[in-house]
Amino acid sequence: MQDIKDYVVLAVIVLAAVIVGGATLNAVSPAQKAGGVFISAPAGQNEKALAANPSVLPWLVQPDRRLISVSGSATRTYQPDQAQISLGVETLDKSASVSQQQNADLSSKVRDALKSAGVPEENIKTTSYALSEEFEWNETLRKSESIGFRAINVIEVKLTDLASAGKVIDAAVGAGVNRVNSITFSLTREREAQVRSELLAQAAADAKDKAAKIASGFGVGIANLYTASESYSYTPVYNRLNYAKEGAVAMDAAQTPITPGDVRVTADISAQFELQ
Incomplete structure (x- = not known):
């Protein structure tokens, strides 16, 4: 019973910190990410929330960054060797x-x-x-x-x-x-390694181009790359x-x-x- 009470107290503290600090916790679905949805939080809200209650776990509060998520792809056919x-x-x-x-x-x-x-x-x-x-x-x-x-x-x-x-x-x-x-x-x-490098470079360029076009549509630009991951399929x-x-x-x-x-x-x- 004591463990349950502890969890309830923690939940109340987290909720209070969010309300006091004005932070927002947004869930972004994979479909939204694929569509290039912006993930943003006004600067300084993390610090306010944490200052109001230091017990709030940092990973529960959205980072002070405005991010755009995109995906890029490149597909080609090659003659086997x-x-x-x-x-x-x-x-x-x-x-x-x-x-x-x-x-x-x-x-x-x-x-x-x-x-x-x-x-x-x-x-x-x-x-x-x-x-x-x-x-x-x-x-x-x-x-x-x-x-x-x-x-x-x-x-x-x-x-x-x-x-x-x-x-x-x-x-x-x-x-x-x-x-x-x-x-x-x-x-x-050797040929597969060459093909992989070529297509990953093309997919990365495609992702960056999409991000720039989407950001431009909202009247902003893109700055630094924040995260990136790759996948590769060949049968x-x-x-x-x-x-x-x-x-x-x-x-x-x-x-x-x-x-x-x-x-x-x-x-x-x-x-x-x-x-x-």
Whole structure:
């Protein structure tokens, strides 16, 4: 009960301080901020409120600043400069060791074929490997029966020469790949860093321009930047190919056509400027 009384007393003190000092506590919604609403308090009201009652917490009183909140954005599409191809080598045999060895032999041939197609060895890596027993339901016997052990080796290939993607896929299929899972187009780390810097600068300029125009409409100008935060979104272009063995065989006749899509990148800036 004593704790409740203490909270009530504190609330009364805060309310009295606000009334005596003439300070205002304004709540500004995100929608209002997006619209460039001014947040202001007449100079000296903080000091009056705190002098009237020093127990008032400073963060409860609005700062002696006139601020405008705005957001800026910049969006562009870019041509990707790298691709990641996900390939699968699958084998099935009654014997786990035989299935495993068959998979190892095929995977080795695939790696050799990829290197012959111009892919550097450091751009070829295994992303997952699994060996598990596979079962099939026997309707006559009304039970599951083992059909063997399936080994799956998923190989990722990274390319910077996007025009060679079709040739690389065909070479892998010819060497033993029996599943082409996906191809993802993206930006290299160096290119992404450059794009990020460009768009953040554009978004910041957009935010400042908005603040100046809104302030001008009210007959004032903007002064210093008070706060700023940024966000950045970039999603590589993912294409699920789903070429299983029968589809892969059909690709042998001609080079697989691969057309990269553009990647979309967006940068956003939220900023507050002091008003003159």
